[in-house]
Amino acid sequence: MTPSAVLHRHLHQAPTLALSGEGSYISLEDGRRILDATGGAAVSCLGHNNEHVKQAMIDQINQLSYCHTAYFSTKPFEELASLLIESTGGKMSRVYIVGSGSEAMEAAMKLARQFYLEKRNPEPQRTKFIARNQSYHGITIGSLSMGGHKFRRELFEPILLPNVSHVSPCNPYRNRKDSESDADYVARLVDELDAEFQRLGPETVCAFVAEPVVGAAMGCVPSVPGYFKAMKAVCEKYGALFILDEVMSGMGRCGTLHAWQQEDVVPDMQTIGKGLGGGYAPVAGLLIGDRVIKTLEESTGSFRHGHTYQGHPVSCAAALAVQKAIQKDNLVENVREMGIVLEEELRKRLSDHPHVGDIRGKGLFWGIEFVRDKTNKEPFDPKSQLAFRIQDKGLEAKHSISLYGGQGTADGVSGDHILLAPPYNSTREEIVRIAELVQGVVEDVFGELDD
CATH class of the missing domain: 3.40.640.10 (Type I PLP-dependent aspartate aminotransferase-like (Major domain))
Structure with missing residues (x-):
């Protein structure tokens, strides 16, 4: 395979080609269809391929x-x-x-x-x-x-x-x-x-x-x-x-x-x-x-x-x-309504998880912070790259969801979180599906860590 001429964000990891987008989904060259639960970096507020725009x-x-x-x-x-x-x-x-x-x-x-x-x-x-x-x-x-x-x-x-x-x-x-x-x-x-x-x-x-x-x-x-x-x-x-x-x-x-x-x-x-x-x-x-x-x-x-x-x-x-x-389309009101659904679903599914320290946000802008110890809020070692492991796990075919991982949550160096920012026109079914997939990704990653 010919090396890419692009200076990608990481020279040792060539990203998969994205071929098309439709609504809340992005289709990749290898056949995966990813639920874009983050809008990229909280960007795609109308989703993809809007004909009017x-x-x-x-x-x-x-x-x-x-x-x-x-x-x-x-x-x-x-x-x-x-x-x-x-x-x-x-x-x-x-x-x-x-x-x-x-x-x-x-x-x-x-x-x-x-x-x-x-x-x-x-x-x-x-x-x-x-x-x-x-x-x-x-x-x-x-x-x-x-x-x-x-x-x-x-x-x-x-x-x-x-x-x-x-x-x-x-x-x-x-x-x-x-x-x-x-x-x-x-x-x-x-x-x-x-x-x-x-x-x-x-x-x-x-x-x-x-x-x-x-x-x-x-x-x-x-x-x-x-x-x-x-x-x-x-x-x-x-x-x-x-x-x-x-x-x-x-x-x-x-x-x-x-x-x-x-x-x-x-x-x-x-x-x-x-x-x-x-x-x-x-x-x-x-x-x-x-x-x-x-x-x-x-x-x-x-x-x-x-x-x-x-x-x-x-x-x-x-x-x-x-x-x-x-x-x-009165989408800011939909953001408020679907934000309530997203918060409820995330809290229902993840609040009791031993490594979920905090679930917080507003509207359709939600973050989940992960901790090693829930009692003292101790973060994971930055070397574990936990947030990015969760992000990568989400992109696997089994889950097929984009999750925006970030480190330095606790003090600028330590601490891990993922961010969710789905489109403003998301349906209730899509929001519930996002929460289901996030739960599955989190359980898979921590199951591997505990093994």
């Missing part, structure tokens, strides 16, 4: 496949931006469309810096960012610097940005003390963030950045009630921006179109991505609040940043079609 892309290609946004705008670009702003109830003001979540985070960082330079009374000393440990915000140098996942960062630490520091995540399973109420826990995290502002110098901080539901790094960990409102209050106290990364958890994935709509807060900026275009084209974006836009309008009127493919017409046409389908 495909036709919208074909129509746009036939009209105009590309033009440079330095000179022109396009109808799908304008319509998509209007739809997104309307979806926030007008609480956000403008939209910046790019090709990936990493690009969106880079744009947020640069716009935050420029905001302080363009204020009527400029604050050029604001150069620092505060994010959270065990977070993931992208893979470019800037966005990787923002993230707090040890394993992803370790090879590149010497070249990451020195102006990003990290505080504790809000992870009640791992970090809330038995004696603490939710309010007590939030108060402790508020004190930690406040202390970090003080350590850095409050006048030097551009923004605090966080995921409303932590996805890849910890496996669908929501915050406790009141957490984000309290974090935003600290930002407001010191004049810093409040930025939410909804690339994975937003655009309907957690049961509202924007995850912050459940948190009683409005961010100054918000990144969006995966569920925006559903995987039909590379697309992501930055939603920007009026406070930031007004400052630019009153100064240079220009964001000093740009990409060749920003606002790409075909990507915008795809995203617009995806969002119209979500609205037309």
